[in-house]
Amino acid sequence: MTLAETISDIINKSPFLQEGIAEGIVNYSALARKLNPEINELMQKEVQEGAIVMALKRMAHKVEASGMEDQAKEYIRHMGDILVRSDLVDFAYKNSPTLIGCQKQLLELVQNVTGDLFHASSKGMHETNIITSKSFAPKVKELFDEEEKLTEIQDLAAVTMRMPMSYDKDAPGVFYFILKTLAWNKINVVEFISTKHEFSIVIEKGEINKTFNLLHNMKNG
Structure with a gap:
């Protein structure tokens, strides 16, 4: 898998992350540090935090919050x-x-x-x-x-x-x-x-x- 695919899989498994990214309230540098060990293990190689930050920023506009929250609020x-x-x-x-x-x-x-x-x-x-x-x-x-x-x-x-x-x-x-x-x-x-x-x-x-x-x-x- 590519780095983008690996990050996408991790984010899709965590509604907290998905909503945080969709709402623009996530610190990408802090998130990259947190995800780095898991990404290294999944990809079986060392990945630089800077590369993770760039990948997160590129995919941010593709992450959409589910409509469940609006339904829940109503x-x-x-x-x-x-x-x-x-x-x-x-x-x-x-x-x-x-x-x-x-x-x-x-x-x-x-x-x-x-x-x-x-x-x-x-x-x-x-x-x-x-x-x-x-x-x-x-x-x-x-x-x-x-x-x-x-x-x-x-x-x-x-x-x-x-x-x-x-x-x-x-x-x-x-x-x-x-x-x-x-x-x-x-x-x-x-x-x-x-x-x-x-x-x-x-x-x-x-x-x-x-x-x-x-x-x-x-x-x-």
């Missing part, structure tokens, strides 16, 4: 209000034959709780995740006391948005656009919870304001 503008819940705890337990029984008891307790309780759970192939309000966390610990706890993360928050049910247009990549924006702003997403018509982003409590402002700007921008 979709987000039709979403419902942004809801924030704080003081959450995230538990992860190893799956076991007795875990389902514990979950059943937990759900029965949740159904009888009055007040403002946040609770979500998901079961993977090897572990089960439970996110709940701090006030309810002792009940989780009590019910799952005999189970193998993998992790427990305190001081979390959830930012929830409703899907635009009345909006009749699909938006491929809407979650990618949201998570990309959070990643670019160095916000660590601890969990991502979604149902058919809503989704919640679980973050560290100290990132509430920053996350809310980013989503608010996306919705109202």
